[in-house]
Amino acid sequence: MLAKRIIPCLDVKNGQTVKGTNFVNLRQAGDPVELGRAYSEQGADELVFLDITASHEGRKTFTSMVERVAAELSIPFTVGGGINELSDVDRMLSAGADKISINSAALRNPNLIDEITTHYGSQVCVVAIDAKLEENGEWQCYVNGGRIPFGKNLFEWAYESQERGAGEILFTSMNHDGVKTGFANEALYQLSEKLTIPIIASGGAGAKEHFRDAFLLGHADAALAASVFHFGEISIRELKQYLTKENINIRP
């Protein structure tokens, strides 16, 4: 049976991880490749590296980091941030990334999804969606790192992304992100009912039980988190032991 995936996400700025870490054994705590290796050894199933650099120089640094990740790590990884056109995708895949994730650029130019998947196949294209449950009860998509409402419904956009060829949806609930009270399981469940491609849950992880609920209640295929792993609040190894005990199919 296909295993549910646990995915740590690393924010990278000018070649360094942004959030502090509690990993004591790292030679260089801020080095994304070292951190990625530590996660891989703990049992992470995939990694996501998000480039949050704005400058041209920073982008070049990120590309060389991607090359190092590809050379040194032996698990799949996705890169995102700053991917606006096909040439950006080409640069990331040539550097060795297995998948790319696109967010605002896809909402602004949905055709980008078709272009990417026609050229490289659906499996490389992760569409990341930041969405917020508004007071009127509707899930709305946001762009620019969750700063600007886009006026598109989460479920409609996720479905459109799938129909355009997206291989996976990475859904971050802005209501849950950073609150550490669990993932947006109701919305996740609706997504998984509506779509036939894998859904990655993001935003809200604070305890091991939250991952279990994302899988059992939200029917997510994978769960992504950042700070609970970076700050050592949850170790991936212990999390996986817990989920296995809860009868969730997990790669040890």
Next chain:
Amino acid sequence: MNVAVIDYNAGNIYSVIHALERLGINPTLTNVPEQIISSDKVIFPGQGEASSAMAYLRERNLDRVIKELKQPILGICIGQQLMCAHSEEGNVDCLGIFDVPVLRFQPQRHEDKVPHMGWNALEDVKSSLFQNFDGGEYVYFVHSYYVPVCDWTVAQTEYIVPFSAALHRDNFYSTQFHPEKSGSVGEQILKNFLAL
């Protein structure tokens, strides 16, 4: 050791090259028949589409070269599929090393997502590729087409149906999964292949 990685315009072959480099091998990426024939081990990797891959191989006579190899060769993912008789992808005749067709996954339930992507377990392992494996080891898959269980199956995985995770006949080995992306388990499989 002289390892040739067959270059046929398939996607993401660099991950195989990196994986070999991590094992201390410096492989040659090549589409030159002489270089392939004279190497100690051959890797036939890739992602891509079956009919265009077969057209590329035939144009360069690499289809015959591969079939006539005597040293151990490992096909990976589409490499395994191209070693079979025929593929539903592009409805194309393939190399015919394994006389079995390649079929597209047919989802039976809503949860059956295609492609089959992620980590899944090996069962019923019986090849020197899996020396000291107990079964149950997880490896990384990304594919929409599969090889049914057949006489040459040396590892099975269950997804919608049980299918061939690996095949073996004489000097021909293949895996549907990506050992180069399968962490320490995948690394061991590559080591076992190189030790053949």
